[in-house]
Amino acid sequence: MTMIETRPTRTVLSASRTALGALILRDLVVLRKQFREFVLRTLIQPFLLCFVFLFVFPKIGQSVGGTATKGSLSFATILVPGVVGISILFQGVQSIALTMAQEFGFTREIEDRVQAPCPIWLVALSKVISGTVQALIAAAIVFPIASVVHAAGVTADISLHWLIIVTLVPIACVSMAGLGLVLGTSFEPRNIGLMFGFVILPITFLGGTYYPWTHLAPVKIGGFHWLQTLVLVNPLIYVNEGMRAAFTNAPHMHLYVIYPVMMGFAVTFLSLGLRNFRRRVLS
């Protein structure tokens, strides 16, 4: 029989540090165990998008979105960065929002996780860190595949801007993981279907995956570019425009808009998500 502790032996800081490490270690071990499933679920959507739009459509002579009037900018060039962006979003949703819905819901695992000897918000933060890592891995495996799956004659003009890649991709991953935390803590487990229908679908279809934000100007009423203005509330727009800036030479939203807005989204989502989490756990 081991000695019974009667007083805490470690400070909150030191206990929190080891607890955070253990929470992330646990997530990485689970990721390693399920890596094949992780890769499959990460690749299926990007693969289908590229397959249909960049392979099937050119083969059957179906043009996408009318005639290309912007000269040299091919649809592949538009889609490839969009596909990376959407994969980052889906990692945030899948690795955090869905697991959290399950843990808050029928498995009640969260009850145990929040007994970790650290502040409760740190448990949620550990989820965001693991989610960010998964989103980074997802981006790294989706990009090469998205760049090669297309019919002969279709070309994506890829041009890697490394400085933007190493700074913007992580920020995008954090903000989408933060979005996952907000969604996972806002929706009741039984309403997760609603989340897909009313949040994820609008975000992806109006998130600039299939078109650059800069091309939305012609959609207007009178002189008002209503769609271009409206989608500015969509965090995915900035992610996709950022990916366009990172991976292509295509026109994109200004970087001095993308960086601060995406960081703003990251901070907002994190603080909202951590607050929600605490409220869900405590009564």
Next chain:
Amino acid sequence: MTTDVTEVIRTEDLTKSYPGMEQPAVNGLNLSVRPGEIFGLLGPNGAGKTTTAGILTTRVVPTSGVAYVAGINVAKHPALVKQVSGIVSQQNTLDRQLNVWENLYFHGRLFGINGRESRRRADDLLERFSLTKWARASVYALSGGMAQRLMVARAIFHSPSVLFLDEPTAGLDPQSRLALWDMLQELNAAGQTVVLTTHYMEEADQLCDRVAIMDHGKILALDTPSSLKQSTGADTIVSVKVDAGGDLLASALEAQLEGVVSTRVVENVVTVHVQGHDRLVPRVVGVAETSHVQILDLAVTEPRLETVYINLTGKDLREI
């Protein structure tokens, strides 16, 4: 703020009100749990015992009053309290993504125990709780009783000052229930302080060193099970089943039977609390004969906690 070293848990006027509820769920609770005892919070659903356990395990924020675990203010330093608490909740909260052994190992790492020591303890605990065979199995493969054992093993992994169990045997089969009682008694014999909530009289009676009977957020009585039972003033209980005339028999017994403490009639069953059991059965039968009431069945037992509970609350625990 000082707390007595002879207390593992102390609460002072602990109160929890939920918005929209008329009465507080916990209402000015004063508790003290000593090291090395098995302490039971007994009461019906809604009595406030789970809320009390919730406050002590940092999940419920008290409205007023203070609670200390191992001398630490729970509301002020929840993260510290969690270092010294082991918790077995009502539901199965095992990590579904990890196997049985990993559930223990990662718990150790979470509580700052290094990899080597965590591996050793995980192996030891699986052995002790007869789960070694299942070490690499998915937790989905475990039966209810085994999952419960694994949760207890996980909760004591980091040698907590106090082990909390919320309705630990609710939903367990009788065999698993007995096994869990044995296990808790064994842990307790090795010095483990245990606090459990239960609505099973039998569990409180057989397992607990001291029992607090709760209702409406308050403690109605707190003592050892045997003292609680003695407090009824009776040492024998006679249950008489009659075909009719229960009320008549009850008043006849009160008038004629020596040593009657109280009587109660529920659906043709007369329950009589008596002090002294000398020639009790013939005397009860005699009263029934002279009252012309026909006895269908008769049983003599010792007082149970249930009796105490009924006396205190005026209601039967099973009716709730």
